[in-house]
Amino acid sequence: MDGGGGGLRRIGPFLIEKDLVAPPIRVLLVSAAALALAFLTAALVFWAYGVDPVLAYRTIFVETLLSSGGFAEGVRRAIPLLLAGVGLVLAFRAQFWNIGAEGQLLLGAVAAAGVALFAPLPAALLLPAMFLAGFVAGGLWAVLPALLKLRLGVNDVLTTLMLNYVAVYLVEWLIHGPWRGRTAFGFAYSDRFPEPAMLPLIPGTYVHWPTLLLALAGALAAWFVLTHTTWGYPVRVTGDNPEAARYAHMPVFRVVFAVALASGGFAGLAGVGEVAGVHGRLLEAYQISLGYGYTAIIVAWLARGNPLGAMLTALFMGLIFASGDVMKISLQMPFRVTDVFNGLILFFLISSERLLYYRVRWAPVRKGD
Amino acid sequence: MDDLVLAMLVRALAFGTPILLAGLGEIYAERSGVVNLGVEGMMAVGALAAFAVAQSSGSPYLGVLAALLAAALVSLPFALASITLRANQYVAGLALTMLGLGVSGLLGKPYEGAPLAHPLPEAGFIVTALLLAVLLWFFLQHTYGGLVLRSAGENPETVDAMGIDVYRVRYAAVIFGGAMSGLAGAFLSLAYRPSWADGITSGLGWIAVALAIFAAWHPLKAVGAALLFGALYHLSYRLQAAVSPEFLKAMPYLFVVVVLSLSALRKGPSGAPESLGIPYVRGERR
C-alpha cells in the first residue's frame, strides 16, 4: 500500500490507529512519558543499590534545580554537551554515525594544551589559537573514520568508537610521559596553563562564559546553515536519502567530509573549553570529560536533528550530570550512576519513537456496528 | 623452544577466549539480522553476576549460570527496542552498553577487590569456546534451525512467507548472543582475573563486535580471528618493557580499525547478511 497504513487495534473504547505524521505536541508528550519511565526504572536501580529512590530524587531536585549553585553546575556541564551535541546533530543529519565525540573532545583538549603550554604566542592570541587548534584536531580525528567510510565503506560506528579509546591512551601517554608537569610530583598531569590561556568565569560559578557563548552561537549557526543555505540543503538530502543525493549528482563525498570535520571540530571546541575553562591543565582523560562525548549522542538524539533543540536537551543532560555530582557527594553513590541514567534515557527515547506514529482515538463501539 | 611456542599459543588462546565467546554470540545475532553493539555492557553484567553469585554461593558453576541468565536478561530490552519497536539498532546497542556498564559499576561497588574462594581454570573456558565454535558452525550450516537463522538475516520476508516468525528468530538469536557475552564475562571474573572491578571488560566487547566482521560472520573463521587478536594482546604484554604501555593498550583498538579497513578491502562479497541492521516490518515488502 502506498504510504503504509492499516493496523488498527481496539482497546476498550479506544481505537489505536497508525498515523503518517507526528505532530509536535505528541512528540513532546511521548518524549516526556519516555523520560518519566526512564526515571522510574532508575529508581528501581537505586533501590537495588540500597538508596531510597524518593530520597534520591528529592535530594537531586533540591540540590540542582532549587539551588543556584547546583543549577550553575548544570549549565557548566551543558557547555561541552551543547558543543559536541550540535556537532553530532550535524553528523547524524548526514547519516555519518559519529560515536566518537568523546575522542574528538579529548583531541581538542590535547591540541589546546599543546598550544597553551608550548606555543610562543602573544597573550591575546593564545586563546583564539587554542580554540582553532582544538577545532582542527577534533575535526581531523573525525575525518579519518569519515574517509574510511566514504572510500572503503568501513562501518563508521565502530571506527569512531575505537578512536575514542585511542584518544584516551594518547592523553594518558602525554601526561605520564612527554607533557608530564614539573610540579606534578606523584600525580599525572601537565603543568598549569599560563594565565592568558585560561577562560574567564561568571563570578561565583564555574561557568566559563566564552565557551557558553561559542556553543550557543554554534547551535544558531548550525541551524541557519542547515535550513537556509545551499550548503545545508545537500546535507539534509544526503541524510534523508543518500540514494537520492547520489541520483541528484550532489557532492556526497564533500558533504560527508565537511560534516565530519565540523562535527569533530565542535567536539574539539568542547575539549578546549574543559581544559581552558575548568581544569587549567591536561589531566587524566576521565577527569577531562566524564563521558560528555557519549552523552552528547543523547543530546543530539533527543534534539531530533534540530540544532536549536540541542540547546534545551544539552541543559537537560547537563542537569543530569549535576545530579550525578549530587548523588556522589550527598548519597555516596559512584559516578557510574550517570551511565545508568544515560542508558535508560536513551533506551526509552529510541523505543518511544515508533509510538509517535500512532494516535489513540476515543471511539466507543456503537450498537449495530 | 617448542614449550615456549606452546606456552605462547596457550596465552593467546586465553586472551582470545572472551573475544571468541562474545564474538560467536554476536555472529549469531548478526546472522539473524541484528547488530548488537551492547556486547561490552552485557559482558560487564555477566562478569558481575558470575562473581557475585560465585562469591556468595561458593559455587563458581552457579556463577557461570548466573552470568548466562543475567546477560541474556539485559539483552531483552535491547531486543524489544530494536526488533519489536524497530529502533535504530546501533543506538539501541550503545544504550545497552551504557546501561550495562552503569548498572554493573553501580551494583558491583561492594564486590570491588573482594577475593574469590574457588576460581575456575581457564582451560575449561578455552575448551568450551573451541567446542562451541564447531557446534555453532555445524548448527548454522547443517540444521534446519541454522537455515532459518541465516535466512532471517538475509531475507526476512521469505522467512515470514514460509510461516516462520521472524521476530521470534531474531529474539532468540539476540538472547543467545547475550548469554554468550555473559559467558565471556564469567570467564573474566571467575577464571582470567579472577576478581571483579569496574571496567573489567576494558573494551573486549567492542573487539568481539569487530571480530564478527573480520571473521566474515563465520563461526570457524572466528577461531582464527580470536587467536590473532589474542596473540596481539599477548605480544603487547611481552613488549611492555620496550614500548610505552599506553601505546600497547591502544593497540587493540587501532588494530580493530586496521582490521575493519582490511576486511573492506577484501575482494568479493563480504559475507555480510543482506538485511543486517534493517528492522523487519511485516507486510511492508521492499
Next chain:
Amino acid sequence: MTEPDALLTLKNVTKRFPGVVAVDGVNLEILPGEVHALLGENGAGKTTLVNILYGLYPPDAGDIYWQGRPVRIRSPQEAIRLGIGLVPQHPLLVRAHTVLENLALGMPRGFLLPTRGLAARIAELTRHYGFRFDPRAPVWQLSEGEKQRVEIVRALLQGARLLVLDEPTSVLTPQEARELFKVIRRMRSEGEAVIFISHKLDEVLEVADRISVLRKGRLVGQVTRAEADKAELARMMVGRQVSFERRKPPVRPGAVVLELKDIHARSDRGLPALQGVSLRVRAGEILGLAGVAGSGQRELIEVVTGLRRPERGLVRVLGAAPWSGKRPRIAHIPEDRRRQGVAGGLDLAENLLLHDYARPPFARGPLMDRRAVYAFAREQIARYRIDPPDPRTPARLLSGGNLQKLILARELHGDPPLIVAAHPTYGLDVGATELVHELLIERGRTGAAVLLVSEDLDEVLALADRVAVIHGGRIVGEVPVEKADREQIGLWMAGVEA
C-alpha cells in the same frame, strides 16, 4: 449456497485501509482444475486479495470457505497447510542461499537439513514439468524465469492444490511466458487449480478458463473464456473505452543527442554489466529499450545520466560527457521512485529543488530564498495537479502516482534535451500511466530525445519509434517499431542474437 465442488469460495470479502477500501465485498469461487484469471489495473485490489488468501492480512469482513468448510487463514503457514501456494511477483528467495536451501526452508522441519531425499523429489518434479535448474546453484545466479520456476516447485513440494500466480509474466520474455502457460495447462490437467493474476488482456485470454475483473476493489464482471471479448474486458477493467492503437505519431528525428560507443561498465558487485553497448538517440525520437530484468539496464541508465563511469567507451550527450560540468540538463525518471527519486522526509517544495537548489532564483550566493522556492512549488503542484497540494507535505506521504508527477515536474523543468525514463509507469494506475505516456510523447514531439527503458514490452511498442533489446550487457537487436515483431523481440530478450 456454496457450490459443493468449489475448492475455494470467497463471500463478501472486504479489506479497508485508512482512506481506501482495497477489497470491497468480493465474491469468488475457484473450482478444482480451472485456471481462473483475476484481471485488473494496478491498484484494483488484486494484490490485497492475494495477501488475504495467503494469510498475510486478515479480511475486515466476509468469509472464506475451503472445500465448503469455513476457514480463517491467519498466517501463510495456515494457507500452505490448506494447500494454497503463492508464486509472488517478486521472488521470495534468499539470494545468498542455494536453490536446495531455499526449498528446504519451506519444507516440514526436522533437526537436520533434508538434503538427499529432498534433492530426489526436486529432480522428479523438475523432470515432470521440464524445468532445468541446478539445485546446488546459489539463487543470485539464476535468471528471473528460473527463480519463478523455483517458486513453483516450492509451492508444489508444499502440496499446493491451488496455485496463486501474481503477475507471473512481468519478468518473462514472450517465449518464457509461453513455457509458463504450458506448465499451467499441465497442472490444470492434473486437477490443480490456478489463480492467474494479471493486467494483460492477451495473456489472460490465452491461458484462463474463467476471468474475473476487479476494479477499485470491486468485482465488476466474470466471464468464461468462450464468451470473453477483449474490448469488453478492457472496458470493464478500466471503466471506459480503451483504444489499442499506437499513440505516438511518427517523427522525423533531428540531430544526435545521445551517443554511446562500445560502452563497458561493471555493476556494483564488480561484475561486468555492460559489454560493448553502442546506441544513438536523436532529437524528437523515443528509443525503447526492452529486455528482461538485470540485463544491464540499470548500469546503462547510470552511464547515460553520469552516475557511473564506464570502464571503456564513449558517452556523449550533445557532445559532452554526462559527468562533466558542461553536460546539458538530463531528465532522469528513476527506476525506483521512492528509493532514488525523492528525499521522503523533505517536503514537496524542497524535493522540486534537487537539481536547482544552488541556482537563481532559489539561491542568491549561499543563501536560499524560501519565498521563491515555495512560489515555484505552488506553480508546479498546480500544473501537474499533485495531491495533496500543500508544498510543505513530506514527499514520503505521496501516493505512487503523485510521487511520479512530482518527479516529472522536477525532471522536465527547463526543457531538457534528453529524457531517460526507467520503468516510468511501473505500479501506476491508469490515470497516472496515461499522463506519463502523454508527457513523454509530447516531449518527443517538441524535440527532446527520449530513452525509454521498460520491461513492459507493450509499453515499449506503444511509445517508441525504435526498439532496441538488451541482453547480457549487449544490444542484441534493434528495429524500427513499424517493423517490430513481438516474436523476434522475444527471442532477442532471451539472448538469441540477430
